[in-house]
Amino acid sequence: MKFNANSLPNDPEQLKQMLLELQQVVIKKEVELAEKDVAYQQLLERYNLKLANEYGKKSEKMPGADEVFNEAELVLDEVDKKLLAAPHTDTTTKTKPKRKPLPAALPRVDVIVDIDESNKVCDCCQSPLHKMGESSSEALEFVPAHINVIKTIRPKYTCRQCERNGIESVVKTALMPTTPIPKSMATPSLLSQIISCKYQFGLPLYRQETMFSDIGIELSRQTMSSWMLRSAQLLEPLYMRLKERLLAEPSIHADETPLKVIKAEKATSYMWVYCCGSDRASDKTNIVLYDYHNSRAAQCAIDFLDGYQGYMHVDGYKAYGLTMAKLVACLAHIRRKFVDAKKIQAKKATGKVDVALNLIGKLYGIEQRIKEKSIEDKFNIRQSHAKPIVKELHHWLIKHKDKIPPKSKLGEAISYSLNQFDKFERYLEDGRLCIDNNRAERAIKPFVIGRKAWLFSNTCNGAHASAILYSIVETAKANGLVVHDYISTCLQHIAEQPNNLERLLPWNIERS
Numbered sequence: 001m002k003f004n005a006n007s008l009p010n011d012p013e014q015l016k017q018m019l020l021e022l023q024q025v026v027i028k029k030e031v032e033l034a035e036k037d038v039a040y041q042q043l044l045e046r047y048n049l050k051l052a053n054e055y056g057k058k059s060e061k062m063p064g065a066d067e068v069f070n071e072a073e074l075v076l077d078e079v080d081k082k083l084l085a086a087p088h089t090d091t092t093t094k095t096k097p098k099r100k101p102l103p104a105a106l107p108r109v110d111v112i113v114d115i116d117e118s119n120k121v122c123d124c125c126q127s128p129l130h131k132m133g134e135s136s137s138e139a140l141e142f143v144p145a146h147i148n149v150i151k152t153i154r155p156k157y158t159c160r161q162c163e164r165n166g167i168e169s170v171v172k173t174a175l176m177p178t179t180p181i182p183k184s185m186a187t188p189s190l191l192s193q194i195i196s197c198k199y200q201f202g203l204p205l206y207r208q209e210t211m212f213s214d215i216g217i218e219l220s221r222q223t224m225s226s227w228m229l230r231s232a233q234l235l236e237p238l239y240m241r242l243k244e245r246l247l248a249e250p251s252i253h254a255d256e257t258p259l260k261v262i263k264a265e266k267a268t269s270y271m272w273v274y275c276c277g278s279d280r281a282s283d284k285t286n287i288v289l290y291d292y293h294n295s296r297a298a299q300c301a302i303d304f305l306d307g308y309q310g311y312m313h314v315d316g317y318k319a320y321g322l323t324m325a326k327l328v329a330c331l332a333h334i335r336r337k338f339v340d341a342k343k344i345q346a347k348k349a350t351g352k353v354d355v356a357l358n359l360i361g362k363l364y365g366i367e368q369r370i371k372e373k374s375i376e377d378k379f380n381i382r383q384s385h386a387k388p389i390v391k392e393l394h395h396w397l398i399k400h401k402d403k404i405p406p407k408s409k410l411g412e413a414i415s416y417s418l419n420q421f422d423k424f425e426r427y428l429e430d431g432r433l434c435i436d437n438n439r440a441e442r443a444i445k446p447f448v449i450g451r452k453a454w455l456f457s458n459t460c461n462g463a464h465a466s467a468i469l470y471s472i473v474e475t476a477k478a479n480g481l482v483v484h485d486y487i488s489t490c491l492q493h494i495a496e497q498p499n500n501l502e503r504l505l506p507w508n509i510e511r512s
């Protein structure tokens with residue numbers, strides 16, 4: 001703003017008023033520049049984060065990239081320096097991998113590779129050589145699977161004496177053996193093969209159709225699809241029994257992921273997952289259940305949980321808060337927010353985000369050391385070692401809440417953490433609880449991987465059937481069972497004894 005000196009008033013009061021107006025204009029410009037600078041920094045952060053996610057390392061173990069960063073975040077006070085004085089170190093050691101011996105139960109074919117008879121003489125004195133020993137190595141040979149045709153023959157019997165006397169004889173024959181799908185050529189083994197191929201290994205039905213065609217069997221995807229629906233109907237009572245056991249557990253995990261269903265009312269449906277246990281076969285109760293809905297509304301979880309009031313590990317999705325369960329927030333989701341902030345920080349720089357990641361790392365270090373301990377020991381160690389760190393982390397978050405721009409990545413991480421903190425620290429209440437919801441994320445991952453292969457479901461009935469079949473497959477895997485054998489056993493048993501489900505629970509199955 002320019003002024004002509006000759007046009008300035010001589011009155012001091014008028015000059016003072018002009019200076020005040022000029023000062024207001026300058027302040028307004030400074031505020032506008034500051035706002036633009038903040039907006040620029042936010043856009044730059046998101047751009048750098050996008051670059052890091054697209055081209056940087058995907059692992060969250062070593063965050064960081066050579067990107068532009070906010071230097072104000074690198075200013076550490078004395079408290080932050082003390083928190084970083086004893087950084088968390090990974091105590092795991094790497095060992096050189098060794099090839100495991102091939103299973104002794106596999107059939108062996110000996111192939112002898114010997115030298116020529118003419119070469120079995122000494123090069124020095126021409127005396128015959130004797131066998132002093134041998135060396136051996138083993139390799140695997142794949143023999144393509146073969147399919148048998150089971151021909152069921154039922155002899156018919158009649159009375160010749162009655163026929164001689166002109167009396168109509170009663171023809172006697174054995175009853176047809178019970179099969180999962182009557183009047184179908186599908187045996188439990190074939191159904192189990194198709195189910196495991198699609199729901200365990202992500203092989204769509206149209207590809208299986210091609211595989212069968214290659215060995216001379218015409219088996220359409222429409223036929224296999226109808227078999228999947230029927231198999232799901234057979235296995236649904238087992239699914240409901242597993243659900244009863246799941247909701248009887250003191251703590252469970254939950255998550256959800258989108259799913260496209262062509263003939264659904266809404267464009268995007270959701271597959272919800274609920275599980276318990278630690279996905280280790282040594283746990284007594286390991287259950288993974290999928291639940292399909294054409295919605296992500298809270299009522300979906302409310303209906304499935306049916307008044308469940310135990311602990312439930314979840315992410316930050318607000319719909320879970322409308323259930324009756326006691327929610328336990330996930331530290332992995334909290335940490336992920338800070339990892340995003342770390343990605344846009346210089347690779348060798350140390351900033352405030354490192355303080356938060358260091359404290360979180362210490363909590364995970366404690367969990368690593370106590371994972372094989374009893375429930376009571378876990379509770380006691382968490383109270384004495386983890387609880388002080390949790391309080392320290394909470395205090396740090398509150399202290400920096402108003403110091404970091406709320407729309408920066410670090411500010412967003414702090415806000416998210418504080419919103420979830422009351423639910424997160426609940427894991428200290430019981431040794432049976434987990435520090436994160438990774439159990440549910442691992443449980444839903446096979447579905448996400450399979451979805452990349454078959455892309456969508458055609459109908460809601462098909463999606464519901466997929467939920468049941470995925471549940472049986474993943475529950476079998478979590479309990480260390482061979483999926484093909486387990487499903488085949490379940491289908492045949494339910495066809496013969498539909499009311500006797502206890503022996504089909506994974507922990508009651510007789511293992512060969």
